[in-house]
Amino acid sequence: MRNRATILSNLVVALLSVLVLRETLPTATTLGWIAGMAALNVARLFLSHWMLRSAWPTRRKLHVFTVGAALSGLSWGCLPVLLLPAGTEADFAFAGFMIAGMTAGGITALCWYQPAYLAYLLGATLPLSASLLILQQPVYLAMAGQVLFYAIMLGVISAFYSRRLLQNLRLEAALDREHRRLEATRQELALAQSNK
Template sequence: MDDQPGISPALLQRLLDDDESLLDQRDANVEALLIERLYHNSFATRYLPIPMLFGAFVMYKEYLTWWHIAGLTLLYAAGTFYLDYQRDRYTNSAPLITGGGDWGLRFTVGSAITGITWGLLGWFCYPPGDFALQAVLGVAWAGLLISAMSTRAVHLPAYYAFMITMSVPPYTRALLEREPSAIYMSFFGIILMISLSFVAQMNNRRERLAIALRLRNAKLIGDLDRARAVAESSRAEIEHAYRAMLGEFAAAQRLSSHGSWNWQAASEQIGWSDEFYRLLGLAPQSCPAALAAWLERVHPEDRETVRGHYQRLRAGAERDQIRFRLNDRDHPDRALIALGESESDGNGQVARIHGIVIPAEDRTPMVSRA
């Protein structure tokens, strides 16, 4: 089997480790996003217990009056509608990134209202001497508590408000009745409450850390985007300055009748300026820059002179100068002067060549051929 590139142990450890330092200080943005998760996640589950509520009315009808049923129904509806009203207000008017304390308090109040509904149901429906119905109450209580933990653990005050208001009335009734079966179930229920509270704390911490990491990544992405924008702006400015410099250089060469050429060892390519083309009698960029194209525009008797000039510079001559005539039938005496120099790298090899050509009538040769 071919070896596959994998994640190094150090990188894997970094990916597995949570950056706990993000939780050292409470961030208002983290709190706000937790509240948003709370309102979003709890919406679908607030109506699910309603069939359970009516099922309790049927199962425990011997222990309830119509006043109990009407009162509990109105109380649960009031708590549920209150939470929906707050959710609509939050969704329509509250900015996402803002302090979440006030909205969290409102959800805590709604959780306490719905929790006390179930607590009072456990008080009124308590069946003395009927272990089976007591067990049904215990199972229903455990299911509601686990469901509340999954939706409210992102905001611990709301979770604890629901848990306490739901648990105190039936536990008090069980203690007052002093039935061993109810006391035993209450004991195991307290163990379950403690265990779920630990789980809720861990879930809340995990949610906080995940949100803090996302916010930090969003900030890093924003910083990168701003840096990229600054870099793009700088690049555009540099390109603009470069184009302006090239324009000024071309204008200076045109005004002074100076053409330039260069050769780079790294690319083995020759470059000609626009004015170099013009001095050879060519339109700018009308043909690839090459020694053969240069020689084609030189008088046949002077081609070896130009070729020797080029070869000496390639061989490492620090400076070389020649005079040559152009292959121009209309102006047979038209001549140019070529002046070039070579630059060597640290190993003594020619790295680049710079050269210019000017009309021979503009100046006389000043440097002898090296």
């Protein structure tokens, strides 16, 4: 929740996407999507700031965090849906490239909590696959299959990173407990030595 740079980079990439797709998408659609993206990111910034200071139970904070990640993924997933009426192969390829970059980058920001990352990943990739399947042309069908395969691979990779991160945290906690135990033993020995 402290990683505000991720939320801000999300908005910067969205602005760049709008610049590329401004001739394909109607102006109202473009403005609506970027306004929604901006509102979501600002809300996530304020919410993360508030949750860090709130007394909510951790489980509730994680649920809220997961919903925020899902909404962020869905905001990216909306982009190919908006392209459906007039998008070209290049537009869909660009949208797929942006979603691939965002979901790959999301691993580093979200792998510490697997449900949040999966919510983000599925929110971004499933609408893209569905949009491509709706077009029912061989190139789009192939792209949809590749997107689904990519999502599965990212899910597997993020699970690996998540497990590895949890192992490291457990080892650090065990090391910290052992260090405290050794420090207490050292203090007992020092006290015993001074009592002698």
